[in-house]
Amino acid sequence: MPDRNLEFGKYGAQGIKGHEAVARQLDRLAGFIATPVTARRGLMARLHYLTRTPHARAAARDAGLTVTDRTLKAWLDGKRQPTRQNLERIDAAYLTVRRANVSRHLLARLNRQGRGTRVEFHPLNQSQVPRPRQRVIDYRTLNVRRWDRIVEAWAAGDEGALDEAWVNDVVVDLGSQWGEYEYVTAIGFAA
Structure with missing residues (x-):
């Protein structure tokens, strides 16, 4: 099993942590008020x-x-x-x-009575990485059936718990190359 990335972006790769992309997607699904509080x-x-x-x-x-x-x-x-x-x-x-x-409503939508939700992993952007240092990272999909810890950490606003839940409950299911998807361009799912 690969270790966590310690020097992400050292050679020019661009992306965000997977749990941050998941939090953004959950925020979109939650339907927050779009008008800023200053208005x-x-x-x-x-x-x-x-x-x-x-x-x-x-x-x-x-x-x-x-x-x-x-x-x-x-x-x-x-x-x-x-x-x-x-x-x-x-x-x-x-x-x-x-x-x-x-x-609670979002958790029920994502779990779908045990059927889960299909998640798309869009790999990190390597356009600024020198050619010899670029890796082949494919677009991946995975059906996630256990959203409980992820949604609970998101609702509590606990980034550390969200990161742990995302990596330990979802990303490791990608197999031996899960470390390639710790940082991504985007995570996509719809419920």
Whole structure:
């Protein structure tokens, strides 16, 4: 079994870690609000999402949005604007709460009652690597049936756990050449 890459990009290869590509794809499937929090529309959408029910408010407080109800009402009514730090807290709380809310549904979609989801591994970009140092890395597909640890780590925002789950539960199933797919251009799957 190959070891982890220690000097990725030394000869000009370009790509991202596989777990980062998976997190981006899961974020796309989660359907986050596209308008930035700095725009009035984006701010209002996030605040409405975080304050629509008592359960949502409690989840927002647990995620780090610790302002008074009076301040939230002033923001919603447009009487006051949040500071830059509060905008960052609102956005972080929104991402945390949204991931927690959609993770169970997303897990069911990806596992598909044990049938799993087909994942595409797009190899890293070697266009800047000198010709003698380039390797032949093929496009690969794999049916992933165990998404539990991956989605759990993604929902918690734990990159280390996501990396471990992705490598140990998925990438090693590619066989003896799994180290070639630790860094990729993209990971594709649809659920």
